[in-house]
Structures are given as structure tokens and as C-alpha cells.
Amino acid sequence: MNEQTQRWFPNSMPAPMVDKYSLPWWQACAENRMTAQRCKSCNHAQLPPAPLCSECRGNDFELTALSGKGRLYTYTAVHQPVSMEQTLPFIIAVIELDVEGTPCKNPVRLMSNLVECEEADLEIGKPVHVVWEKMSDMVSIPRFKFTV
């Protein structure tokens, strides 16, 4: 099955609000590429992208490609709708993204969603991988699934 065409959330979900620094990260998402902002001076990885490295205050960055694999750091099953046509509950998850094989010196976390999982299966530390939800030609949202 082609996961790129799968949908889990309606279009009426809030759209990303971007600034100069976060837009390139979202544009990489639109190409289904998971990245993190890496400081070229000290290899600190940060998300969301910002004008300065919070570790060394450097401002020379690149978006480093990540595998899109990671682990569930924490989660909540939300029982209140965020948009009208939504299935409840939905899972907000913090994902610790794997940086193995990249110059990044620290794992970096991303706020996202877990999809296609039962509440009973939710367990902190379990491996996950990114799946992309194409909302439009311009916007793809990274969500995650448990890696079986």
C-alpha cells in the first residue's frame, strides 16, 4: 500500500504557521524528507529551526537528513476534537528522532501524532517510524507508526 496517499486527519486541521526559519523544514516535509536543523559549528541538532544555535549561538546551519525512525518519548490520547470531522481519540506523541549515522551530536524530539495504533499498544520507548500525510500539494505532515 502506498502510505503517501493515506489520510488520517481531515483538511480542517490547523495548517502549519511558519516563519523564515521553519519554512525550509516544512518544505522538506512536503518532499517527504525528515530533517533536523544542525549547527555546523557544534553539531547540535534542534527543532523547530531557529535563527541561532541554542548551544553555541552559531548561525551557520544545514537541514540534516534523518532516517525518520525513532522512539516514543511520551504521548496523550486526546478525546476532544480539534477539527470537525475527526476520529477520536487521536494521539499526540513526542517522538525522539534517531540521529545515528548523521553528524548530529544529540537526538532531537518532534511533536507529532501516532496513527493506526490501539490505545492499549501505547508504550513509551517503543520504536516508531515516520509516515507522511499529504494534505495538499504544498503541505505534508509527518506522523508516526509503531515499527512492528
Next chain:
Amino acid sequence: MSRKAHIVGVGETPYAKWGRIAEVMQGDVTEHALAHFAIMKAVEDAGLSIDDVDGLASFAEDRNEAIFIAAELGIPELRFGNMVWMPGGGGGCAAVSNAAMAVETGQAEVVVVYRALCQGEFMRFGHAAELMANDGGGAAEPPPVSFQQANTLMLAAMGQVMPFGMLTGAAAFALPFRRHMHKYGTSSEHLGKIAVTFREHANRNPRAVLKDKPLSLEQHQGSRMIADPFRLFDCCMENDGACAVVVTTEERARSLKKRPVEIVASVQGAPKGYSFGSFTNANIDDAIYATGGTEQMANRLWQKAGMRPEDVDVAQIYDHFTGSVLMQLEDFGFCKRGEGGDFIDSGALSWKGGSLPTNTSGGSLSEAYMHGLNHVLEGARSLWGESCCPVENANVCLVTSAAGVPSSALLLKGH
């Protein structure tokens, strides 16, 4: 006599369920009119008049800005006006702290700290999601999903997480507490005991919105899930009303009608890289992720005051969510990290015989949600012997404002 800052009066409007303020105020009122009533009551409580007030302070992007409140109240000359950083209840104690700095440095003599909330008139925080969802509804052919421009730092931070449905405090603060449960085995029953204890306190408080509604642990456990593990009764209310606190110097306080309450020490702030806490920041340092984020600040407070947790007789702990209370108790050193559940089990929070009577008015969970400024009012009342859940010989009270976002706290002492 010194210019050391003291609390000399407190006051509030009746508190109402959101949208029901007309029922308790005998007629519909606006949010800024509620601020006026609360300020006038607090000033009267202090034995002062509006003509004595020369400073105003609030927080959380209070819509009722000092210059307009001062004009409408007819304050003779406004010499100090202050709004603490950012939305959220984290600025409550900080607003009192800023008022204290103003009187101690001679910027002003009498500063009133106020917070008005009329979510019947404006948007309800817990229902941001529904408003968002309705936005643009009705269009025959909705435009394709595209990026929107974030034109404030707050929107840039929120705009990164809103596409994932992160819009409410319940979800934001459930994330760190879920991790606390994972690390330490804390349970929903621990949270239930916090809610039940605060409700017992509110049941004695005629000002409490939920004064006539008892709550059992079974009812808590049976209440609907909002953002797992937070059930309905783990979440604070949304209310309409206003409250205010009068701050002046020790010298001025001496001639007033109440025993002044000393602001022994105050702190405000956030850990490194905290931003808007667990709301927007998935990268809070692992060492403090499953905490209230207030431990550093708490240590500064104890140091400044020359006090320890054992010196506190009564506490008013910010309770937007039960889990945040438990993690703050650990942050402030009332128990060890991870032992908050056992501390709750010991009955510590009860006004009757607990080792740390907490939220003796019922707090935001059961008295009213006034963004935590009502906790400062109750802090002063608990030292005046005016609390509905009096703690005998209480002399030192801790008040905190929020957790999981930038926060602030006060240590108050009776005379």
C-alpha cells in the same frame, strides 16, 4: 521603617461558571468592569481609596490594560503599569513580584495587581480547537491546505505544533505527566485524591463555584477522559470573574487596617530553552521533562527567603491540572522526585491535619479559574486567619503560579 513590600488587601467579584456572570453580578457586565469591581473591593479591604492607588500590574496578556483601567477608575496619576511576559497563568505571582519591586524601588506607593477573565465574553481557552475548526467554515470549496505566516514568536511556536492537534492545556500538560507515570509509577488515583481534597476545601468556601458539589474518588475515576491521563476532574474550570491584591510598603502598611502580609521572597522565570514549555517544546531537557519545570526557581526562592520546605505552614499551588500539582510538590522539595504519589497518599494536602494543607480555597480546580491570582488572595487570607479552611497558627504560605510553562512563586509571611 522600610519600603519592604507587603500585601494589605484583597478582593474579588463573585465567581461564575463561564458565560454565567450576569447571574451572580445582577446584570451583565464586561470583563474590564469586573476588573474595576475587584480592584475597588481590594482597595476597600486595605482601608485605602482608589485615590491612593498609583500603580497597576497584571499578566497573561490581560486584555484590560493598565492605562485604560486607570483612566476608567479615575486613578489620580498612574506611575507604574506592568504586564508580565506571555499568556498563561505563570505570571500571577510574577505580577505581585513586579508590584513589590515597584514599591520597594519607589516607582509607586500603592500597586494593585489584578486579573479579570470573562470567557463568556471572550474565547474559552479549552475550546480553542472548536473555534479553529469553525474558522472559515461554510465555504463551498475550501482552499487547499497551505502554510500560514506566523507573525509573532508565540504563533511561530504554536504554529509548529497545532498541525498535530496541540491546542489545549490538557494535552500539553498530559505529555510530561504521562512520562512521570512511566518513570515513577504515578497513577490516576493519585490525581483523583488531589481533586477530591481540593473539592473538600471548596465545599467549605462560599466563594467557590463548586461549593455545593461534593466529589468522590469514584466520581473522579468515572469522569470522562479529556487528554489521557487527565479526566474531566483533573482539569481546572473556566470561569468569569476578577480578583485583585493590593501591595504597598511596610511603612505605609503600618497605618492600614489589616495586619500586613510580608512578601518575603519572590521568583519568576524558566529553565534553559524552555520556551512555552510542554505546550510548544518537545525538546525540554530530559532531566526536567517529567517535572513542573520549577525546581531551579524553587531553589532560588528558598535561598532568597532563607527558608526550607519544612517552614511552610500552608500552600496555594497552581492547579490548572492535578498532575501539575503533583510535579510542583516534587519541584519545591516537599517530597523527593518520583514520590509525589506517596506524598498525596499520606493525606498531606488536606486542611484537616495534613502536613502541607494546600489550596485551602479549592484552587482553580474547585474555587475558580482566575489564572491563579486567586491563589495569592487565599495565601494572604490563610495568614490573616480568614480562610474557610483555617490552618492554626499559619505563619508562612507558599504560592505558585503555573508549571510546565514559565512560572513564578511567592513566599508570604504573616506578622
